Amino acid sequence: MITFSINGQEYEGQEGWTILDVARWNGIEIPTLCHHGAVEPYGACRLCAVEVDDGRRSRVVISCMYPIKAGIKVQTHSPRVLNVRRWIVQLLLDESPEAPQIKELARSLGVTPSRFQKTGVDFACHLCGLCVRTCQEVVGVQALTFGNRGLRKEITSPFRTASKDCLGCGSCVYVCPTGAMEQLFSRVAG
Amino acid sequence: MQMQIKNFDDLELAKKVGLTELYPDKPKILVGMATCGLAAGAQRVYDLLHKKAQQAHWDGVVEKTGCIGFCYKEPLVDAVFPGNPRITYETVTPEIAESLWMEMAAGKIPENHVMARLDVDDMILDGGPRKFYKGKLTGFLAKTPRYEELDFIKLQRHIAMRNCGFIDPDNLLHYVARGGYFPLYTALTAMSPEEVINAVTTAGLRGRGGGGFPTGVKWASCRKAKGWPKYVLCNADEGDPGAYMDRSLIEGDPHAILEGMLIGAYAIGSNEGYIYVRAEYPLAVKTLQRAILAAREAGLLGENILGSGFSFDIKLNLGGGAFVCGESTALMASIEGKPGEPRAKYVHTVDKGLRNRPSNLNNVETWANVPVIIGKGADWYREIGTEGSKGTKIFSLVGQVKNVGLVEVPMGVTIKDLVMQVGGGVPESREFKAIQIGGPSGGCIPKEHWDLPIDFDSLWEAGAIMGSGGMIVMDNSTCMVDVAKFFLDFLIDESCGKCIPCRLGLKRMREILEEFSTGKGSLADLDELESLSEAVKDGSLCALGGSAPNPVLTTLRYFRKEYEAHILEHRCPAAVCKALITYSINPETCNGCTACAAECPQDAITGEKKQPHTLDPSLCIKCGACFEVCKFGAVAVA
Structure with missing residues (x-):
């Protein structure tokens, strides 16, 4: 067993566990968007950021991928962490101000729309990749993929044609944390 | 038929043959043909020289070589006449080359267009300097400035660029x-x-790619990794x-990189290597x-190298065309055939890198x-540089500086010396303002x-990074808000889009900067x-993404004052941000030469010949053409 501290209190976890695993096991609240127990962690949304002091330096890492190590000191709500988290939610809210799930997330963290918010957009795909990963890792087909890069990055089917591999199982819609896949589904499904 | 180099005797023989080719008993003309030379023609x-030599059945050699650093004086031509110093000719156009050729064909060393003479080739790996001539120089040769005494060269020391x-x-x-592959032999047989x-x-070698991580420590962890x-x-x-x-090094001396990798592979215990090179090169x-x-x-690549039993081969991988592919994990994903996107590095790549195997x-x-x-010994190398940063570093000195080029200086040289002496300062009538070090991830000092x-540590403290070595000199015609916008634009374009802070955060930062500049x-x-910058960084x-907010x-x-001038006074001190500047013509100094009116693409300037002109601000698009063309300083920008 590995012993380390979260917010000043000692916790234990097994070799190979992540900080998020231990936190969830012990009922410590860390928000996530792209995390799901059924698929491998991906590290895209960065909401699960925590601050880790490993004795040499203190830095912000993401708890869904950081493997626990003996003696590390984890802060889940330090000022640096909260700044990262608040900004991520702010950025998401301004992109999708009408999406109920994003609004709820913003409300829980006390984030309100800024003057940069778009108007009337309820499409809330933020490329967390849960649909793509579920399709590949759980369903076992590759009917979904990422296309493009940067600001134009998108979820699409391979070669942007309706995929023959798609079983129509709907797992991607089920797993989507923001409901965006519902709007995308008919375009990518074969 | 290529020579086989299988043991020490072969290596010695190759060196002997190589020396007769490198410094033959006949005249030799070298043309700098790296990309900078080619771009200059x-x-x-x-x-032309090659054809002339062939036609004349000239008893001499015309050969290409890499970039020696004087990119601003390209094309460079060197003449090495046996028993004479090596003479470098600058900005050689085909016409100049023809006139040079006429003299050289007649056995004479041309005296025009000379940049410098080189008396000694120091051949650092070969054990000793090699003087080009005996006795004393006379005539124009004696008057030609020595290469080592040029302001551009004085502070430099070519180690990585040795060849x-x-x-x-x-x-x-x-x-x-020039002593190449002998260090490999030493490593394989005696170490x-x-x-x-x-x-x-x-030796204290630290990674030259940007991070400055101690190379030996990295190698040791990779050797230990299972x-x-x-x-x-x-x-x-x-x-x-x-x-x-990096481009110039590859184009000028590719075997130095192969030999380095061979030595590294032997030290780490690897038999397989990849070079991930930009396809745009x-x-x-x-x-x-x-x-x-x-x-x-x-x-020298393959099985049983130099009879040591050690085997290693290198594959070449062309880049995927994205800036982020230079990031280690994205680079490895790209070699694997996946999209070039980074992943978390909480498990280091020396333990799990390419194909989840230990990778250095x-x-x-x-x-x-x-x-x-390896060739000169760690102690020799340690002598160069500063306490925490050993050796030399190559910089590409570009931007608003007179001597644009590639410079290799010992660590610890000051920015001032680099810009003012090596770089020759900023163009006349301007003033040095800042230097951007380390590319888009670096900072402005x-x-x-x-x-x-x-050196690595001083730059880090100043908020910049050594980075790979790009140095952009900026003078007082540069607006710092505009500079920040430029680098953000670049990074927004090159962001892979995987994580939210980088994809959306940079966009928002750019929007805020746009508000300032308007x-x-x-x-x-x-x-x-x-x-927000801190959030994106963390x-x-x-x-x-982590370094994107640095600029x-x-x-x-x-x-900060310059930002505040934009915000509080709606003024761009460098007169760059178009929304904040206006052009006008001063009737006192305008003599009505009509040059500005002819140049204006908007016909916003009107006036009679020899009468002061006027500028209609409602038509003006603030292109600055009138300002550039006016010889009398009558166009004002504020």
Whole structure:
């Protein structure tokens, strides 16, 4: 067993566990968007950021991928962490101000729309990749993929044609944390 | 038929043959044909000289070579006449080449267009300097400035660039003639892998790709890591705007990189290597292809190298065309055939890198330094540089500076010396304002700090990073808000889009900067920009996003007043941000020459000949053409 501290209190976890695993096991609240127990962690949304002091330096890492190590000191709500988290939610809210799930997330963290918010957009795909990963890792087909890069990055089917591999199982819609896949589904499904 | 180099005797023989080719008993003309030379027209110069020599059945050699650093004086031609110093000719057009040729064909050393003379080739790996002539120089040769005394060269020390501008990069024997592959032989036959790692650690070599991580420590962790096969990788995916050190090294001396990788592979215990080279560098790609083939044919890559039992081969991988592919994990994903996107590095790549195997990635320049450390010894190398940063660093000095080029200086040289002496200062009538070090991930350092010694730790403290070595000099015609916008645009374009802080955060930062440069925005936005910058820095997945706010943060740190002028006074002090400037014509100084009116694309300027002109601001698009063309200083910008 590995012993380390979260917010000043000692916790234990097994070799190979992540900080998020231990936190969830012990009922410590860390928000996530792209995390799901059924698929491998991906590290895209960065909401699960925590601050880790490993004795040499203190830095912000993401708890869904950081493997626990003996003696590390984890802060889940330090000022640096909260700044990262608040900004991520702010950025998401301004992109999708009408999406109920994003609004709820913003409300829980006390984030309100800024003057940069778009108007009337309820499409809330933020490329967390849960649909793509579920399709590949759980369903076992590759009917979904990422296309493009940067600001134009998108979820699409391979070669942007309706995929023959798609079983129509709907797992991607089920797993989507923001409901965006519902709007995308008919375009990518074969 | 390529020579086989299988043991020490072969190596000695190759050196002997190489030396007769490198310094034959007949005249030799060298043309600098790296990309900088080619861009300036070196191909035509080379073709002309080559054709003339052939037609005349000239008893001499016309050869290509790499970039020696004087990019602003390209095309460069060198003449090496036996028993005479090596003479360098600058900005040689085909016409000049023709006149040079006429004299050289007659056995005379031309006296026009001379830049400098080189008396001694120091051949650092070969054990001793080689003087080009005996006795005393007379006539124009004695009056020609010495190469080492040129302001551009004085502070420089070429270690990684030791062969650039001296050898034909496609000729393996030239490389061996200057002591190449002897360090490899030493490592393979006289040193254990641990001893090699120790030497590199003792030498204090730090990664030249940007991070400055101690190379020996990295090698040791990769050697210790469990897993097989292990990979040795070379990062040649240079992408910073204005940086081209790696390209020039590859184009000038590819075998130095191969030899470095061979020594590294032996130390780490790897038999397989990759060079990930930018596909947008066609000449570098070709040069590497030819070098790898030549090394393979000679037996320096493949099985049982130099009879030591050690085997290693290198594959070339062309870049995927994205800046982020220079990030280690994205680079490895790209070699695997996946999209070039980074992943979290909480498990280091020396433990789980390419194909989840232990992988050691170093940059081109790092690899090129390795043979020298083994050949000359760690103590020799340690003498150069500062306490925490040993050796030299190559910079591409670009921007608003007179001498644009590639410079290799010992660590610890100050920014001032680099800009004012090596670079020759900024153009007349302007003033040095700042220097951007380390590319888009680096920072802007202002004139107040130009006494800062350039080494990894000082730059880090100043908020910049060494980065790969791009140095963009900026004078007082540069607006720092505009600079921050430029680098953010670049990074927004190159962001892979995987993580939210980088994809959306940079976009928002750019929007805030746009408000500043159009006179909107408030001081509260400045705080917001800072807090968002910190969030992007802390929250991003990889180093691209993590360092993306640096240009914003350093310009804010050193040029806050300039930001405030934009916000509070709606004024751009450097007169760059179009929304904040107006052009007008001063009737007192305007003599009605009509030059501005002729130049104006909007016909916004009217007036009679020899009468003061007027500018209609409602038509003006603020292109600045009138300002540029007015010889009497009558066009004002405010």
